[in-house]
Amino acid sequence: MLKITNLHKTFDPGTINAKTALDGIDLHLKDGDFVTVIGGNGAGKSTLLNAIAGVWKPDFGTIEIDGVDVTLMPEYRRAKYLGRVFQDPMKGTAPDMEIAENLFIASKRGTKRRFVWGVRKKDRALYKELLATLDLGLEDRISHKVGLLSGGQRQAVTLLMATLNRPKLLLLDEHTASLDPKTAVKVLELTDQIVHKNKLTTLMITHNMKEAIAHGNRLIMMHEGRIIVDISGDEKKNLTVEQLLNLFIKASDGDISDRMVLS
Amino acid sequence: MAFINALPGAVAEGLIWGLMGIGVYLSFIILDIADLTVDGSICTGGCVCAVLLANGFPVWLSVVAAFAAGALAGFVTGLLHTAFGIPSILAGILTQLMLYSVNLTILGGKSLVAIDPRANKLLVHMSDNPRSIITMGIFVAATIIGLWLFFYTEFGLTIKSTGDNPDMSRAQGVNVKLTQVLGLSISNGIVALAGAMLAQYKGSANINDGRGAIVIGLAAIFIGLSVSLKIKPNFVVSMIGVTCGAIVYYIVYNVVILLGLKTDFLKMFSAIIVAIFIAVPYIKKEYFARQRKMPSNGAKTRINGGNNA
Numbered sequence: 001m002l003k004i005t006n007l008h009k010t011f012d013p014g015t016i017n018a019k020t021a022l023d024g025i026d027l028h029l030k031d032g033d034f035v036t037v038i039g040g041n042g043a044g045k046s047t048l049l050n051a052i053a054g055v056w057k058p059d060f061g062t063i064e065i066d067g068v069d070v071t072l073m074p075e076y077r078r079a080k081y082l083g084r085v086f087q088d089p090m091k092g093t094a095p096d097m098e099i100a101e102n103l104f105i106a107s108k109r110g111t112k113r114r115f116v117w118g119v120r121k122k123d124r125a126l127y128k129e130l131l132a133t134l135d136l137g138l139e140d141r142i143s144h145k146v147g148l149l150s151g152g153q154r155q156a157v158t159l160l161m162a163t164l165n166r167p168k169l170l171l172l173d174e175h176t177a178s179l180d181p182k183t184a185v186k187v188l189e190l191t192d193q194i195v196h197k198n199k200l201t202t203l204m205i206t207h208n209m210k211e212a213i214a215h216g217n218r219l220i221m222m223h224e225g226r227i228i229v230d231i232s233g234d235e236k237k238n239l240t241v242e243q244l245l246n247l248f249i250k251a252s253d254g255d256i257s258d259r260m261v262l263s
Numbered sequence: 264m265a266f267i268n269a270l271p272g273a274v275a276e277g278l279i280w281g282l283m284g285i286g287v288y289l290s291f292i293i294l295d296i297a298d299l300t301v302d303g304s305i306c307t308g309g310c311v312c313a314v315l316l317a318n319g320f321p322v323w324l325s326v327v328a329a330f331a332a333g334a335l336a337g338f339v340t341g342l343l344h345t346a347f348g349i350p351s352i353l354a355g356i357l358t359q360l361m362l363y364s365v366n367l368t369i370l371g372g373k374s375l376v377a378i379d380p381r382a383n384k385l386l387v388h389m390s391d392n393p394r395s396i397i398t399m400g401i402f403v404a405a406t407i408i409g410l411w412l413f414f415y416t417e418f419g420l421t422i423k424s425t426g427d428n429p430d431m432s433r434a435q436g437v438n439v440k441l442t443q444v445l446g447l448s449i450s451n452g453i454v455a456l457a458g459a460m461l462a463q464y465k466g467s468a469n470i471n472d473g474r475g476a477i478v479i480g481l482a483a484i485f486i487g488l489s490v491s492l493k494i495k496p497n498f499v500v501s502m503i504g505v506t507c508g509a510i511v512y513y514i515v516y517n518v519v520i521l522l523g524l525k526t527d528f529l530k531m532f533s534a535i536i537v538a539i540f541i542a543v544p545y546i547k548k549e550y551f552a553r554q555r556k557m558p559s560n561g562a563k564t565r566i567n568g569g570n571n572a
């Protein structure tokens with residue numbers, strides 16, 4: 001489904017701020033893989049997801065999604081393969097537009113936008129049903145502006161938008177990190193539900209080791225732009241936080257960021 | 264009495280600037296781009312219209328051509344911004360500067376081309392204010408309805424989302440560069456249309472027309488929205504608000520002239536109006552917010568949405 005080969009990205013090359021964020025990433029995801037990604041601050045996790053999404057072009061290497069080389073494809077065009085949820089709940093939705101309008105724009109991802117009437121009655125009915133599955137009471141607020149929703153509600157709507165047109169790959173970048181603990185749990189549950197129901201191939205960044213272990217069938221750990229741990233199958237199932245921490249210490253020569261230890 | 268006499272003219276001219284304000288609203292509010300092209304494109308609209316009329320073309324064609332010329336100007340700004348990475352403010356300034364030469368060329372090197380209301384069938388002219396008001400009312404209403412419908416289409420929705428959240432739009436497969444270019448084209452097309460109407464109304468196109476036009480457009484927007492947003496924050500009400508804002512602006516403008524303000528100071532007056540309307544909400548928020556009474560706990564839960572997420 002996803003095939004990344006020898007991917008490199010350096011920000012601000014040739015300056016004193018030069019920062020190699022991706023340093024030769026090779027990653028191969030099978031159809032239906034649910035991969036959790038962990039790593040310290042600045043390990044390159046977001047950069048990896050942004051490279052896949054096409055926010056900018058990588059310096060070197062290739063990205064293939066379902067056999068299509070998308071390395072140089074503009075962001076908006078490869079969006080048809082991807083569902084994305086960002087860390088910042090503000091980033092995934094248009095606040096001044098209705099929930100229904102947001103969902104509609106997402107439903108047209110990958111199609112040409114035409115000069116025909118947008119949101120129709122039958123669309124609204126469908127969105128109502130989908131929103132009801134979130135169990136947040138949003139089905140009655142379909143014509144409300146998204147800006148009126150809480151962060152957690154917005155993130156849930158974004159999740160719906162990302163998966164409305166079944167994406168070939170779902171990219172989640174710490175999408176629960178800025179929510180309060182209770183809401184985070186709820187959104188994570190929803191994520192699990194949606195991913196399993198639609199059998200989505202998923203890359204989920206988290207800074208929480210427990211979450212990384214509890215979700216998905218495969219776990220990768222990044223450090224300084226490289227994948228340093230890659231665990232799947234039974235080994236992943238039986239993994240403990242302590243083992244994971246030890247793996248991290250070993251692989252990164254004891255260079256631990258506080259955030260990793262805390263979570 | 265002098266005020267009553269000036270009123271119809273103020274309303275007619277206000278409606279023309281209301282149309283212009285709607286164009287500015289598209290770029291400034293919907294696309295979230297401070298587009299300074301309009302100072303040039305409003306003049307372009309007037310020049311194209313005046314020269315075509317002077318050459319015997321029918322008024323409808325002249326007006327359509329003015330719209331097209333303005334749209335082209337907006338297209339250039341959009342291209343400078345999206346294809347060549349020039350910041351949108353600078354892109355607008357560059358196009359505006361280019362348009363000065365373009366407009367001079369259109370006017371054949373002269374600084375003024377007159378429109379003879381007796382030789383041409385005009386849509387609006389200051390000699391017939393009632394007719395001008397009706398005609399402009401129809402133009403403005405048609406523009407508002409057209410845009411209102413447009414923003415419900417698949418494509419129109421993506422123009423809205425582009426201004427509202429470009430990150431989200433790109434992630435949902437919207438070609439943000441295309442929507443920006445097209446949005447700026449429509450915006451400047453409408454502004455140039457207003458310029459064509461203004462030239463007819465005044466009976467001439469002048470190379471200096473349009474200097475500071477953006478400020479009048481913004482005045483219409485801020486005066487209008489300061490009221491309309493309190494009534495109902497939807498598109499049609501906002502557009503009506505902008506139109507009324509322009510009319511209010513022109514009435515106040517006429518009053519100020521009648522009170523004897525030297526015409527040298529009129530641009531100062533426009534700028535101060537806009538500054539006041541932007542400053543007042545800010546000052547209220549920055550300096551007086553704390554004098555409101557403390558929110559109770561009940562108020563707080565309401566702000567948080569009342570839902571557990």
Ligand SMILES: Nc1ncnc2c1ncn2[C@@H]1O[C@H](COP(=O)(O)OP(=O)(O)O)[C@@H](O)[C@H]1O
Nearest residue numbers: 011019021039040041042043044045046047048
């Ligand atoms: N757009 C950018 N410009 C410059 N540097 C960047 C940019 N994005 C990320 N970086 C740098 O690349 C490194 C990796 O960042 P990131 O992928 O965001 O890390 P994380 O694993 O915490 O998500 C960091 O050092 C960061 O400062």
Ligand SMILES: [Mg+2]
Nearest residue numbers: 045046047174
């Ligand atoms: Mg990150």
